[in-house]
Amino acid sequence: MEVFLQTLVAGILKGGLYALIGLGMTLIMGVMGIINLAHGQLMMVAMYVTFVLFHYLGIDPYTSLLISMPSLFLLGVLIQKYLLNPLMKVESILPENQVLMTVGIGMVLTEIARFIFTSNYLSVKTSYSSAAIFVGGISFSVALTIAFIFACTLTGILFWFLIKTDLGRSIRAVSQDGEAAQLMGINAERIKVVTMGIGSALVAAAGTLLLPIYYLFPDIGGPFTRRAFVITILGGLGSTVGAIFGGLTLGLAEAFSSTYMGMEFEDMIGLVIFVLVLLFLPGGLKSLTKV
């Protein structure tokens, strides 16, 4: 029973971070209609930013959120503005050009990171990295709990932004119907640029929060892109609420499979979920709730 509860706690805490990753992906998905396959790589960049700040300037990872999020916002904006938006005007036979473009961007980011930092594993060791608090015999990793709280706060802020502000409403409008939104006087191209920035900033937050308890190397982006993609499919494409539940489900599934089946299945369970969702619930969790 204790093992079960411990796994449950670990899964939920991790799921909170996954939700943050999935939220960025699903926002981009909703507004642009494409899956951003450079998502995990953007997270990797944020992790390196955090690492550099910690290693050379001694800035605590949680403080460096204030730097990593804006810098990734900028990177996302630049990518959208100079690489993805011009693609709309290119005439080609294949409509999947944009997805392919994000794959290319991901490769470039990974290889540039490899050039600068080599393939060595890096980590950020803080005083709280391996600390834990015990509540009724169940251990809560301090770093993971703080990350979970941050993730919940950021998700809350995001929802407030999407529901209450003008810009947020414009984003939702473009995501519901791009052409109609344009007719209402919304500059869809600018909304796309902003959305890409916000999505990148969210995944940057996830990367920075994860770094104290994780390790870092250039290829780390791939697995996280895959997770983000599974979360988005699981939650229903373009659904923000779905992404939160998708993230929690994936976090729990990974925790339980690595406890009860073995560590090597942790990476595979996401893909199994992906296939099962496609087979039995093609619309994702979104189709169950009709939200």
Add this chain to the structure above:
Amino acid sequence: MKRSFGTLLLLAVLLVFPWVLKDAYYQHLMILVLMWVAIGSGWNLISGYTGQVLFGAASFFGIGAYTAALLLHKLEISAWWGLPLGGVAAVLLAFPFGWICFRLRGPYFALATLALNEILRNIATVWESLTEGMVGLLVMQTFVSKIPYYYIALGLAVLSIVLVDVVMKSRWGYYFVSIREDQDAAESLGIDTRYFKMVSLCLSALLIGLAGGLYTNYMGFIDPKVVFSLHDISIMAILVGIVGGVGTVYGPAIGAFIMVAVQEVFRTGGFGLLPALGKTTGWPFMTTLSKYVSEAHVLSFGILVIAVILYLPNGIVGDWSSIRRALIFWRRKAA
């Protein structure tokens, strides 16, 4: 008539190639080019013509390669049987995959193929009792000389080009293109889109699987990281298709030639030019540069993906008219 003459001439040149250029290194490169012609044609059939972009060509390639190697290791049948059976195995994989995943459209299908690629690589890594995991499988090469391999690869390349040409000139070809252009319209005209997407996927898988079987026999060693590689097989296949020309018969051939050359230039530091320069001049700068260049081959792929999509979205064959116009314009300006 003029066109078929050119094709015959090219075929003749390819037939005498290994007897003229006896350097094993160039023969090796040509074998790779011919193998990539087959993979590129397979990719082009499902993606370029039928419009269902395949992000996971490596799954079929890897299945073909593992079939050949496992036939030898588990059943002690010559790995050469793996060449045809690799193609069959790839089709057997394509069948259920297509049945499940053709309910997805556009980018989602592309992502499903990507997921298939990752699933298979994980299985091949984890299932050590069957595949030896990351250790890989060794198959002794049958021939010392490269020439037999060259002719087998040439046969495969010719087969794939002819297959694509014949299919695309038949009734099926029109069905494929109509699915790419507008699936709903095709459906309303009474084309069983799911069935024909399946036919297209199976033909692609056959070609890519055959190439996988050839790879095992020729290279003599496979492991999950090599044959299920996302960058070196799946992305490379897309690049071969796009650089050459999406939806053209000869596009993949040109794309294969260019991409193998690009890969080799980066791997060897400009065909050994940079290391040689470093040695003769003795500048440490050149040595570091050549080291960086040889490490940059994945980076070069990434930059190529971005550049090609932005500036040459339909490939060299597909955009030939606009390239020629640009070249003529440039020449006039120079004169």
